[in-house]
Amino acid sequence: MKVLFLGSSPYLRDEHVRLQHELVGALGAEVRVHVPSTLPDDPGAADVLVCQSGCRIGAAEVAALRPALELVVTTTSGHDHIDIAAATAAGVRVARCPLGRRDPVVDTSVALAMALLRRLPELNDAGRAGQWVRGTLGQRRLGIVRGLAVGVVGAAGVIGARAAEVWEAVGARVLRCDPRLEDGLPLDELVARSAVLTLHCALTAETRGIVGAERLARMPDGAILVNTARGGLVDVDALAGADHLGGIGLDVFPEEPFPGIAALAARPNVLVTPHAAGVWDGLGDSVAHELADTLRAWCDDRTLPHEVRPTP
Secondary structure: OEEEEEOOOOOOOOOHHHHHHHHHHHHEEEEEEEEOOOOOOOOOOOOOOOOOOOOEOOOOHHHHHHHOOOOOEEOOOOOOOOHHHHHHOOEEEEEEOHHHHHHHHHHHHHHHHHHHHOHHHHHHHHHHHOOOOOOHHHOOOOOOOOOOOOEEEOOOOOOHHHHHHHHHOOOOOOEEEEOOOOOOHHHHHHHHHEEEEEEEOOOOOOOOOOOOOHHHHHHOOOOOEOOOOOOOHHHHHHHHHHOOOEEEEEOOOOOOOOOHHHHHHHOOOEEEEOOOOOOOOOOHHHHHHHHHHHHHHOOOOOOOOOOOOOOO
């Protein structure tokens, strides 16, 4: 088995990258590394391509590695940098590694929503300005989680399913939306009924821009929107007209680095983080072992843990 590692990650330390190579090498693989995010001039024969989110793998890249290439594995949870349809048409399977980021992403999404629900950003800003605003708390619409209607978009996915579990564990009333669920709600109904709308779906042609001006207008007065999935899911420009919302928490943006981040962060009911939700101290080890588990399953001709197929 020949494995080509393509690209590099800005948040994985060198020892974590070495661990990936060592674990894959321990499977008997011949490991080749190409740090740029584009294929080398002479890609050579590679049975498996391992890539990062900065690598764009389309029909041309797949063709350049065929007929030897049989599997593409992204060490990320998201997979919108890979043309799944083109890979599948060429007979190449695609898998991802979502488990290492699952819990920190859920932690971040819940933390953003709770901070906005409790109006922590504006209270902190008042304190920073030397203001003791306890006398105004009655006018600030402070919410609590118990009984709160939380709409989870992508509730059948690895991260969305865990987010739903966590919200239910702390007392929320969870509403689910996902085409893979027989009893899931239609998105428009979910949007209209949710006090917190949290996005955990993949970015595809069908989901790009699913939260735009029209759906923002459907959200209840005082509702909170949280996006820790993919920036392209939300029309960020439309957020400027969504003055009825109680809060907005964004970890991902349509363009990264996002040039308008300062203007968003200046709003009193907005929290922004720089695509940080999936990062934690143990991420490197987790991803390395998840990658090795995926390749081990492939070598053993077993079901791949998180194979990605084209949307119907």
